[in-house]
Each structure stands twice: as C-alpha cells, then as structure tokens.
Amino acid sequence: MIATLSGKVLYKTTDRAVIDVGGVGYETIVTTDAIARMPEKNEQVFLFIHTNVREDAITLYGFLEEEEKELFLILKTVSGIGPKLALSILSGLKVADICQAISAGDIKRLTTLPGVGKRTAERICVDLKEKVGHLAYGGGAVGITAPVTLQGGSEVSDALSALSNLGYPDSVAQSALSAVKKQVGDEEFAKLKVEDLIRLALRSLA
Structure with a gap:
C-alpha cells in the first residue's frame, strides 16, 4: 500500500496531479487548495498518500500535510x-x-x-x-491507547499496530475499529480475530 510519494510534478488539473517517481507516473486526486499550493511542472513535490482499494479500481488521494x-x-x-x-x-x-x-x-x-x-x-x-x-489547534497526530476505549485484549492492539504499519494514524485506526465494534456489537467484537478486525476496519475506511 502506497503511503507517500516523492517525485516531480508531470502535470496537474483542477482536482488531480500526476507525479513522476522514477519514471512511473502516479495519478493522485487532491484538494483544490493542494493544487493551488503544489509546485509547478517538473518541480519536486512530496505527498502523503491514502491508497483506496476497491474491486474495480485503485485510487490514490494525495495531501501536502x-x-x-x-x-x-x-x-x-x-x-x-x-x-x-x-x-x-x-x-x-x-x-x-x-x-x-x-x-x-x-x-x-x-x-x-x-x-x-x-x-x-x-x-x-x-x-x-x-x-x-x-x-x-495545529497539534498534529497523537497516540491513542486502544484498550482504554475499545478493550478486546491483544487482538485489538495487534490490529491497531497492523493498521499503523499500513500508514493509518493512530486516531484513524481507533475510529475504524470503533466503527467495527459499533457495527457488530460488544460480544461479537470480543470474539474477532486479528485478521477479521483488520479486514473489517479496512472495509470501514474504504
């Protein structure tokens, strides 16, 4: 899963930009504000990326911050x-x-x-x-300890760690698992294995 891109701007439109990374062009969908602030053609840019995977498409969303x-x-x-x-x-x-x-x-x-x-x-x-x-107030991301609000033991901790390794901030990973817990209920949530927690969390983020 792509988490960042660093390369040259090939071209940009009103809502997307193509970034050349080692000769490969990656099309990224970005905000209108990012387009306005992005460097001009052939200049270097660094983007934080969210890779959205669906059955019919893989879409990259890019962010300057x-x-x-x-x-x-x-x-x-x-x-x-x-x-x-x-x-x-x-x-x-x-x-x-x-x-x-x-x-x-x-x-x-x-x-x-x-x-x-x-x-x-x-x-x-x-x-x-x-x-x-x-x-x-510009504080940036902070770590969140899942067991306090989610419980579920080591499975939840391992799932949070896996989501973090995939590039998701801690607060987003916790929100996704909270959504899973709300969807399946407390009793069923406590029975889920790590792979199930990750799969359902990624589905909620898709």
Missing part, C-alpha cells in the same frame, strides 16, 4: 461520507478551522462546506467531536 490526510481518514469513518465528499470538505476550509467547527458543534459553519447539509453536519459533530481536538 499529514494532518490533511489524517482528517480525510477520520471524516471517512462517518456514515455517508466517502472519499469524494471528504476531499470536498477539505477543499473548503483549513484543517484547523474544520476541526474547530466540529469541536464547537458549529453546524452553521460546517454547512458552508461543499456538499455538507445540516443533517450531515450534525452527524459529523456527533461522531467526531471527541476525535479531532488534537487537530483543531
């Missing part, structure tokens, strides 16, 4: 928000501003973001209010 990637993945844990809407939200405001609005429950401000209606804004606040505080 790690915090953008983290918030993108956190947003995707909310029911009804896919990669396209998550990227659209990131195009509307800076990461810190979005997270401050979420933490404050500022529905009005969130509904100014592209594709976000009142119901979606409310869902974002309810689901993410306690998960984005470290990004609201």
Whole structure:
C-alpha cells in the first residue's frame, strides 16, 4: 500500500496531479487548495498518500500535510461520507478551522462546506467531536491507547499496530475499529480475530 510519494510534478488539473517517481507516473486526486499550493511542472513535490482499494479500481488521494490526510481518514469513518465528499470538505476550509467547527458543534459553519447539509453536519459533530481536538489547534497526530476505549485484549492492539504499519494514524485506526465494534456489537467484537478486525476496519475506511 502506497503511503507517500516523492517525485516531480508531470502535470496537474483542477482536482488531480500526476507525479513522476522514477519514471512511473502516479495519478493522485487532491484538494483544490493542494493544487493551488503544489509546485509547478517538473518541480519536486512530496505527498502523503491514502491508497483506496476497491474491486474495480485503485485510487490514490494525495495531501501536502499529514494532518490533511489524517482528517480525510477520520471524516471517512462517518456514515455517508466517502472519499469524494471528504476531499470536498477539505477543499473548503483549513484543517484547523474544520476541526474547530466540529469541536464547537458549529453546524452553521460546517454547512458552508461543499456538499455538507445540516443533517450531515450534525452527524459529523456527533461522531467526531471527541476525535479531532488534537487537530483543531495545529497539534498534529497523537497516540491513542486502544484498550482504554475499545478493550478486546491483544487482538485489538495487534490490529491497531497492523493498521499503523499500513500508514493509518493512530486516531484513524481507533475510529475504524470503533466503527467495527459499533457495527457488530460488544460480544461479537470480543470474539474477532486479528485478521477479521483488520479486514473489517479496512472495509470501514474504504
């Protein structure tokens, strides 16, 4: 799974850029803000990458800052928000501003973001209010100890470690496993093996 790309900008459009890495061109979908800030053709660029794997396609989403990637993945844990809407939200405001609005429950401000209606804004606040505080004031990613909120013993710890090795920030990995627990219930969650936890978590992030 591709986690970062470092290479030259081959070309860019309104919503994507092709990066030449060792003679191979990687098409990455990016925010409109990233396009505006990205270096010009043939200049060097470094992108944090989320690789989205589906049955019919493999899509790369690129971010100039790690915090953008983290918030993108956190947003995707909310029911009804896919990669396209998550990227659209990131195009509307800076990461810190979005997270401050979420933490404050500022529905009005969130509904100014592209594709976000009142119901979606409310869902974002309810689901993410306690998960984005470290990004609201430029604090960056922080480690989260899964057993405190998820329990489940070594299987959960191993699953979190595996997701981290795949490039997911700790907070995103925990959010994904929390979504799995909510979906299957406490009793079934406690019975899941590591490989099942990883598979279901990745499905929730797809």
